[in-house]
Amino acid sequence: MLGVAGCGLVPANRATASQLLTIARVRPAVLVIITDPESSQAQRATRAVIVASPQAGERIAVLSYRGGAVLASAVAPAPLTSRVPGPPAPLPASPTSFQKARYSQAVDHYRAMMRSARQALQGRQQQELASWAQSFATAADRRERSPDARNENLGAALGVAAAEFSSLRQAGVTSGTGKVIAIIGTDDATARFAPDPPAALEGSTVVVDNFPGDSDEENGWQASLVQGGAARAVLLTPITDDQLVPVVRQGLDGAVADTLTSVLFGLGQYRLAPAALPQLRGLLDLLTARYPDAVAAIDGYTDDLPTPGGNFLLSQRRAQSVKNWLVAHDVPASRLQTVGYGDTDPVAANTATGQPLNRRVIVIIDPVTAS
Numbered sequence: 001m002l003g004v005a006g007c008g009l010v011p012a013n014r015a016t017a018s019q020l021l022t023i024a025r026v027r028p029a030v031l032v033i034i035t036d037p038e039s040s041q042a043q044r045a046t047r048a049v050i051v052a053s054p055q056a057g058e059r060i061a062v063l064s065y066r067g068g069a070v071l072a073s074a075v076a077p078a079p080l081t082s083r084v085p086g087p088p089a090p091l092p093a094s095p096t097s098f099q100k101a102r103y104s105q106a107v108d109h110y111r112a113m114m115r116s117a118r119q120a121l122q123g124r125q126q127q128e129l130a131s132w133a134q135s136f137a138t139a140a141d142r143r144e145r146s147p148d149a150r151n152e153n154l155g156a157a158l159g160v161a162a163a164e165f166s167s168l169r170q171a172g173v174t175s176g177t178g179k180v181i182a183i184i185g186t187d188d189a190t191a192r193f194a195p196d197p198p199a200a201l202e203g204s205t206v207v208v209d210n211f212p213g214d215s216d217e218e219n220g221w222q223a224s225l226v227q228g229g230a231a232r233a234v235l236l237t238p239i240t241d242d243q244l245v246p247v248v249r250q251g252l253d254g255a256v257a258d259t260l261t262s263v264l265f266g267l268g269q270y271r272l273a274p275a276a277l278p279q280l281r282g283l284l285d286l287l288t289a290r291y292p293d294a295v296a297a298i299d300g301y302t303d304d305l306p307t308p309g310g311n312f313l314l315s316q317r318r319a320q321s322v323k324n325w326l327v328a329h330d331v332p333a334s335r336l337q338t339v340g341y342g343d344t345d346p347v348a349a350n351t352a353t354g355q356p357l358n359r360r361v362i363v364i365i366d367p368v369t370a371s
Helices: 040-052 097-142 154-170 215-227 241-253 274-290 311-328
Strands: 019-022 030-035 059-064 070-075 081-084 179-184 205-208 232-235 256-259 294-300 336-340 361-370
Touching (some): 019 097, 030 154, 040 059, 040 097, 040 179, 040 241, 059 154, 070 097, 081 097, 154 179, 179 241, 205 241, 274 361, 294 311, 311 336, 311 361
Parallel strands (some): 030 059, 294 336
Antiparallel strands (some): 059 070, 294 361
16 A cells, blocks of 8 residues: 555655755955044944944955055955755656655755755854954954054045955956945045045945035035946935945945935925935936846835824835836836835934934835846
8 A cells, every 4th residue: 555655656755965055145245444543433433334244255455544554454254155955856757646745745844944054054154254343343443553644645545445446356356236435534624625536446336424524525525436436425424424334235235225315305295396306317317327227126214293194105105206206207117116114214313303304215226136
């Protein structure tokens, strides 16, 4: 009876040869931090970026804001691997019902085993990267400063960063879109004059933390950095400097996040104001000229004041209004996804002055994921 039922002929219970499981990045990442070694505040921000954004195989260099001297450089540990059993052997050409049932059980067991193994490997990798990042940040803190460290020259530091990108390209390391330059330690004096970067920033994301300048100085910096080859220049003001780590992470992952700061909405409103048009046109250029095949997530937010229908519905309508504008300007709707988050994740305290900042839309573009 057992033989007729096929119990002796159940290859589904036997796995194929073992296989190698790895948590590998699709694209390597390069992070260059230009920091003021004489500023304790800048050093704290530098450490926060290093500790919060390690990636397997990431190349990282910390340069002095004052001349471009290399304070520390290293490569993060490579992705971990683990040997796991292979998938169940396929069913024979004419399986019995018993064999089908056993095969289904084996597949369910294999999937559960793979999920568990992947989670365990991810946990080990995160621990290893966290430990490495802490050690690297400490080494960067303790690096002895050169005697001429007071010779401030941001342009020279950007030149060193560009040379780092160039040397990696010549060595055959393709860093894709995961190139980030984080500038930490800008003061009032240096903010007045936009840097003169080399024309070799190679499509990187350049983020400036705690930028103290006015809107004209901010526009000058952005224009200069983009002319130097940066794909994106993000200047975080003292109000938004808590976004430093998220912007760095997005840049290393290849994502582009654009907070539509000019697309702020009135109380309970979701229609776009004329003041939003310049930034919307910039977003349109990203989606049509720079990243014509990318998909984008459009996230809407509100303040914490009650509204008819609820804040989640209002935030969804705000995101939808941006999507409608983009679709009307020939961006395919299939490339755009809208999500409303209500009053979650505020960027400012929900006070009379902070609530307008929370009525916002954020657009996250993935340049390497086509629709």
